[in-house]
Amino acid sequence: MKILVTGGAGYIGSHMVRTLGESGHDVVVYDNLSTGFRESVLYGRLVKADLADMTAMDELFSHEKFDAVAHFAAHIVVDESVREPVKYYRNNFSNALNLVEACLRHGVNTFLFSSTAAVYGMPVAVPVSEEAPLVPINPYGWSKRMVEQVLQDVSHASGLRYVSLRYFNVAGADAETRLGQKYKDATHLITVSLRTALGLRKELNIFGTDYDTPDGTCVRDYIHVDDLINAHILALDYLSKGKPSRVFNCGYGHGYSVREVVEKVKQVTEIDFAVQEAGRREGDPSVIVADSDRIKRELGWMPKYDDLDYIIRTAWAWEQKLHGTL
Ligand code: UDP
Numbered sequence: 001m002k003i004l005v006t007g008g009a010g011y012i013g014s015h016m017v018r019t020l021g022e023s024g025h026d027v028v029v030y031d032n033l034s035t036g037f038r039e040s041v042l043y044g045r046l047v048k049a050d051l052a053d054m055t056a057m058d059e060l061f062s063h064e065k066f067d068a069v070a071h072f073a074a075h076i077v078v079d080e081s082v083r084e085p086v087k088y089y090r091n092n093f094s095n096a097l098n099l100v101e102a103c104l105r106h107g108v109n110t111f112l113f114s115s116t117a118a119v120y121g122m123p124v125a126v127p128v129s130e131e132a133p134l135v136p137i138n139p140y141g142w143s144k145r146m147v148e149q150v151l152q153d154v155s156h157a158s159g160l161r162y163v164s165l166r167y168f169n170v171a172g173a174d175a176e177t178r179l180g181q182k183y184k185d186a187t188h189l190i191t192v193s194l195r196t197a198l199g200l201r202k203e204l205n206i207f208g209t210d211y212d213t214p215d216g217t218c219v220r221d222y223i224h225v226d227d228l229i230n231a232h233i234l235a236l237d238y239l240s241k242g243k244p245s246r247v248f249n250c251g252y253g254h255g256y257s258v259r260e261v262v263e264k265v266k267q268v269t270e271i272d273f274a275v276q277e278a279g280r281r282e283g284d285p286s287v288i289v290a291d292s293d294r295i296k297r298e299l300g301w302m303p304k305y306d307d308l309d310y311i312i313r314t315a316w317a318w319e320q321k322l323h324g325t326l
Helices: 011-022 054-065 078-083 085-105 137-158 189-197 225-240 258-269 291-298 309-324
Strands: 002-006 028-029 046-048 068-071 110-116 161-167 170-171 205-206 222-224 246-250 276-277
Touching: 002 011, 011 028, 011 225, 028 054, 054 085, 054 276, 068 225, 078 085, 078 137, 085 110, 085 258, 110 137, 110 225, 110 291, 137 161, 161 170, 161 225, 170 189, 170 225, 189 205, 189 258, 205 258, 222 225, 222 309, 225 246, 225 291, 246 291, 258 309
Parallel strands: 002 028, 002 068, 028 046, 068 110, 110 161, 161 246, 170 222, 205 276
Antiparallel strands: none
16 A cells, blocks of 8 residues: 555654555655654655645645555644643644645545544543543643544545544554654653663652552553554554444553552663652643453454563663663
8 A cells, every 4th residue: 555654753653654664565754854753764755844734735645646644743742732732733633634635635535543542531431432521631632632523524524534543651662673752852751761760861750649549640551652553554454444434542451650650660771760759740630541442342453562561671772772872
């Protein structure tokens, strides 16, 4: 297949490009390199352009006949979205709308969307299923929720079919240490903890110790990036069989607290870095864990790396390589 991967130079998108390339697909990456890196694109060709640029998109779509679009390009920092909502609505919503419009105009009818568990907000029941109410509690979650609505309506009104994958907490890196989280201002717990272990940060802040959870810190469902990519491949296969649009959670169905993750990072790195208890971060739900029955049942998804130790080990190898200490 010929597949357009937006955000293919970023963390998750670059793993998708690697897997598609390795399977012999023809890949075009569309990325403005705002948070992505040219050298992370291991296969295909990179078009450096912005999704706000309809002319650039129209030109690309008129020259290439894509069988599918996988849309990864987005901003992903929850508390930044609270401070700068317009940035999130512009890039995550408005630019996604441009992309969907380009697909409609050029007859591309297969669409994979990177959604998020943040669409559920503060879930009323955990594990959270796809049928749970969608009440985001931050602009990041709303920006993704709004794209899901667009896709639902467009799919109803046209021949476009989509799969929306609601990611839980994606972590880990390519087993051969070619790819990983590269963004220097990364804010995610595992990356920040590893960078603290490397001495690149003075201490790790635990944001909130008074949550209604067993140890007072937030609980998240951490999923290895390669299991997530496999879910995308299965979703692509599902859509190419002509199946209807569908939404799937992508998580393992169990969670770890912030304290548990930090302990595991110390164990894997064998470095006892400084940890500071801090106040809550804005926009954080206390517990979010996936009910992943649907994707297992309907796509036959079988996670291979449901192991926090492996997740952290691959991320640790990557961080060491990235910072020249391996
Ligand atoms: N977290 C933390 N310290 C950090 C980064 C994150 O305590 O330096 C917490 C954060 O408050 C949340 C959990 O770790 O409870 C996971 O946050 P992350 O940013 O990794 O992902 P999110 O769940 O926001 O998508």
